[in-house]
Amino acid sequence: MTDSSSARRFDLIAFDWDGTLYDSTSLIVRCIQAAVVDVGGARPTDSDAAWVIGLGLGEALARVAPDVPREKYQELGARYRHHYMRHHDDLVLFDGVLPLLDMLRGRGHKLAVATGKSRAGLNAALATTALQGRFDGSRTADETFGKPHPRMLLELMEEQGTTPQRTLMIGDTTHDLQLARNAGCASVAVSYGAHESDTFGELNPLFVANSVAGLQAWLLENG
Numbered sequence: 001m002t003d004s005s006s007a008r009r010f011d012l013i014a015f016d017w018d019g020t021l022y023d024s025t026s027l028i029v030r031c032i033q034a035a036v037v038d039v040g041g042a043r044p045t046d047s048d049a050a051w052v053i054g055l056g057l058g059e060a061l062a063r064v065a066p067d068v069p070r071e072k073y074q075e076l077g078a079r080y081r082h083h084y085m086r087h088h089d090d091l092v093l094f095d096g097v098l099p100l101l102d103m104l105r106g107r108g109h110k111l112a113v114a115t116g117k118s119r120a121g122l123n124a125a126l127a128t129t130a131l132q133g134r135f136d137g138s139r140t141a142d143e144t145f146g147k148p149h150p151r152m153l154l155e156l157m158e159e160q161g162t163t164p165q166r167t168l169m170i171g172d173t174t175h176d177l178q179l180a181r182n183a184g185c186a187s188v189a190v191s192y193g194a195h196e197s198d199t200f201g202e203l204n205p206l207f208v209a210n211s212v213a214g215l216q217a218w219l220l221e222n223g
Contacts, residue, residue, distance in 0.1 A: 104219065
């Protein structure tokens with residue numbers, strides 16, 4: 001009988017959250033813009049606001065609002081959370097995400113989340129009935145280090161008992177791909193999230209998926 005692990009290239013597959021599994025990019029962009037304006041800063045462009053998605057909240061807001069003084073950062077974060085929570089219940093997983101996760105679990109992969117979200121925000125999402133029991137581990141920026149620091153992936157690998165060579169990071173931003181590189185892992189990018197696909201090349205993802213269906217097909221053949 002063949003050991004199922006011998007047919008897998010990766011034992012652990014770690015996913016970014018926003019823009020990769022969760023269809024939240026446009027909402028996050030609008031909330032960042034509104035928060036910056038609320039505290040007197042210049043409204044960031046859509047592309048500038050999208051670029052910081054995936055970073056820890058504090059770092060993201062500081063980068064996207066260079067004209068906002070440091071003493072207003074706490075207020076800036078509070079305004080972002082205010083706008084986001086008003087619409088949080090409107091957000092949904094991308095079509096096909098649940099079948100993708102079930103397929104991977106059925107093949108024996110361990111699944112994890114590595115995200116710039118807060119622990120409170122991620123826990124609220126993972127508590128939904130649809131997602132209960134589908135992930136073996138998770139790390140957030142506020143309990144380790146924000147991307148692209150490798151600690152969240154290194155901790156997940158240690159927790160799940162695997163190595164960088166057997167770990168794959170999947171995300172929609174260059175921050176995710178750089179995180180994988182810093183942790184010594186391979187990566188796959190998705191082009192339907194926050195960053196444009198033409199920014200991924202120099203970070204050498206194994207594949208760039210244009211849809212969840214495309215991601216599932218690649219993982220079925222190569223994961």
